[in-house]
Amino acid sequence: MVWLNYMPKLRCKYRAEFENKLTHSQTACYNASVIIDFHTHIVPPAMKEYRDELVHEDQCLGAFYADPKATMATAEELIASMDQDGIDMSVVVNMGWSSLELCRRTNDYIMDSIARYPDRLIGFCTVHPEWKEAAKEIERCAKGGMRGIGELMPHLQEFDLGNESLMAPIIEVAKNNNMIILTHSSEPVGHIYPGKGNVLPGMLYQFITNFPDATIVCAHWGGGLPFYALMPEVGRALENVYFDTAASPFLYKYDIFPHIAEIAGIDKILFGSDFPLITQQRIIKGLDQVEMPVENKQRMLGKNACEVLGLD
Ligand SMILES: [Zn+2]
Numbered sequence: 001m002v003w004l005n006y007m008p009k010l011r012c013k014y015r016a017e018f019e020n021k022l023t024h025s026q027t028a029c030y031n032a033s034v035i036i037d038f039h040t041h042i043v044p045p046a047m048k049e050y051r052d053e054l055v056h057e058d059q060c061l062g063a064f065y066a067d068p069k070a071t072m073a074t075a076e077e078l079i080a081s082m083d084q085d086g087i088d089m090s091v092v093v094n095m096g097w098s099s100l101e102l103c104r105r106t107n108d109y110i111m112d113s114i115a116r117y118p119d120r121l122i123g124f125c126t127v128h129p130e131w132k133e134a135a136k137e138i139e140r141c142a143k144g145g146m147r148g149i150g151e152l153m154p155h156l157q158e159f160d161l162g163n164e165s166l167m168a169p170i171i172e173v174a175k176n177n178n179m180i181i182l183t184h185s186s187e188p189v190g191h192i193y194p195g196k197g198n199v200l201p202g203m204l205y206q207f208i209t210n211f212p213d214a215t216i217v218c219a220h221w222g223g224g225l226p227f228y229a230l231m232p233e234v235g236r237a238l239e240n241v242y243f244d245t246a247a248s249p250f251l252y253k254y255d256i257f258p259h260i261a262e263i264a265g266i267d268k269i270l271f272g273s274d275f276p277l278i279t280q281q282r283i284i285k286g287l288d289q290v291e292m293p294v295e296n297k298q299r300m301l302g303k304n305a306c307e308v309l310g311l312d
Contacts, residue, residue, distance in 0.1 A: 033298035033301060033302055033303065034088045034089070034301075034302035034303070034306065035086060035087050035088050035089075035271070035280075035284075035301045035302045036087070036088060036089045036090070036091070036270075036271065036301070036302045036305035036306065036309075037082070037087050037089070037090040037091065037271060037272060037273050037275065037280050038090075038091045038182075038217065038244045038246075038270040038271060038272040038305050039091065039093060039151070039182070039219055039244045039245075039246035039270075039272025039273060039274055039275075040078055040090045040091065040092050040093070040272075040273060040274070040275040040276075041073070041092070041093060041094075041095060041151075041274070041275065041276065041277075042073055042074055042075050042077075042078050042092050042109070042110065042113060043072050043073070043074065043106065043109070044074070044105065044106065044109040045074050047072065047106075048072045048074065051065060051072065057099075058097055058098050058099065058102060059098050059156050059157075060095050060096045060097050060098060060153060060156045060157070061097075063156055063194055063195045064095070064194060064195055067194070070194075070277075071276040071277070072276065073275065073276040075092075075109075075113035075116065075117065075121065077276070078090060078092070078121075078275060078276075079117060079120060079121075081275060081276070081279060081280065082120065082280070084281075085279060085280040085281040085284065086284075087280050088120075088302065089119070089120055089121065089122060089305075090120065090121055090122070090275070091121075091122045091123075091124060091147075091148070091182075091272075091305075091309075092110050092113065092114070092121050092122065092123050092124065093124040093126075093148075093150045093151040093182055094106050094107060094110060094124060094125055094126035094150070094151065095126060095151060095153060096126065096128075096151065096152065096153025096154075096155075096156045096157040096184070097126060097128075097157075098128070098156070098157060100128070100131055100133060100137075103125075103126050103127055103128070103137065104137065106126065107125045107126065107137065107140075107141050107144075107146070110123040110124075110125065110146070111123060111125075111141065111144035111145060111146065114145050114146075115144075115145065118145075122147050122148075122309060123141075123144075123145065123146045123147065123148075124146060124147065124148035124149060124150045124151070124180070124182055125137070125138060125141035125142075125146045125148075125149055126149070126150065126151070126152075127149070127170070128157050128159065129159055129166050129167055129169075129170050130159055130166065134169070134170060135169050135170070135172075135173045138170070138173045138174065138177070138179070139173060139177070142173075142177035142179060146179070147179060147180060147309060148174075148179045148180035148181065148182055148217075149170065149174055149179055149180075149181050149182070150180075150181060150182030150183060150217070150219075151182050151183065151184050151219060152181065152182070152183040152184060153183075153184045153195075153197070153199075154183070154184070154197075154199050154203070155184065155186070155195075155196075155197025155198050155199050156195070156197065160203070161183060161199060161203050161204070161206070161207045162202075162203045162206030162207050162210070164210040164211075167207065167210065167211070168211075171211045171214050174214065175213065175214060178310075180215045180216070180217060180308065180309075181214055181215065181216045181217070182216075182217040182219060182244070183199060183204070183207070183216065183217070183218060183219065184197065184199050184219050184220070185199050185200075185201075185204055185218045185219050185220050185221070185222045185223035185225065186198065186199050186200060186220065186223045187200075187223045187224050187251070188200045188201065188202075188223065188224070190251075193250065199223065200223055201222065201223050201224055201225040201228065204218055204222060204223065204225050205225065205228075205234065205237065208237050208238070208241055209237050212237065212239070212240065213240065214240060215240050215242075215308065216240060216241045216242070217241075217242045217243070217244055217270060217308075218241060218242070218243050218244075219243075219244050219246050219272065220244070220246050220247055220248075220251060220274075221243050221244075221245065221248070221251065221252065221256060221260065222241075222243045225238075225243070226238070226243050226260050226263060226264035226268065227260075227263060229263050229264040229265075230263055235264075238264065238268065241268070242268050242269070242270050242304070242308060243260065243264070243268055243269055243270065244269075244270045244271070244272035245257070245269065245270070245271055245272050245273075245283060245300070246272040246273060246274035246278075247273075247274040247277060247278060248283055248286065249278060249282060249283065249286060250278070254286045254287065254289060254290050255290070257269070257287060257290050257292060257300065258290060258291065258292050258296075261292070261296055261300075266296045266299050266300070266304075267299065267304055267307075268304075269299070269300045269304060270300070270304055270305050270308065271283065271284075271287075271300050271301045271302070271305070284301070287300070287301075
């Protein structure tokens, strides 16, 4: 299996820093871990080149990349960053484009990238649920090796994630192809930022309870949804739901890591950066400052992702 062949080559400069602070037995334990970034974005080189024109043509591009300082990255730039920061594998999620053509072209680019880096990258495709071609496009991407659908961006693509009849065909094709759904999420309170949107815990909860058998990842800590896991019915509804840590430093204090682990369960948290918005090392360094058992850090950084993706 490709994954197992890759294991002996794992390397991480931050792992070495952790090891210096650990006892011998803990070091052995930490060495056994892997780091998987569950939330990264890449774009085709041509999109970078024609960025100035494209930002006016698509709401998603405009929301994220109208600011010239916002970084775009290709697959090669992601791999270079992973090598530098000691990331073993990354999940490349697409974005919420408004045109079928952009979806297809970016899906093609992600499929091409996972084919070129099969032991480093895992791909998720994108569609708009209202397109009649949506299920067919997901099937095409599944055949091309994609493992999930996302990042769904209902706020930019202007659809209701909580609409059961709209989402049912997407979930059906996802389940038939053993795919994971990853959706953008946002907080109902707090500061405003580009791309925040209205994918709030209420909408996410509706989506999750409509499709209890689907495997769903709510990005950006689910906009705070895991805090409600203390409500027994919400806790039960989260059985097949996970939360990624993408863009954490822009949203929460690092204390969120142990708090969500305690409230929703350590097995629910997937390390994600939102690269190239944030470097992987920034979140790993932040996590290093947090008081948590090493085993829990290992779970968040990679072991949980291995289980969700069926890599082990
Ligand atoms: Zn997002």
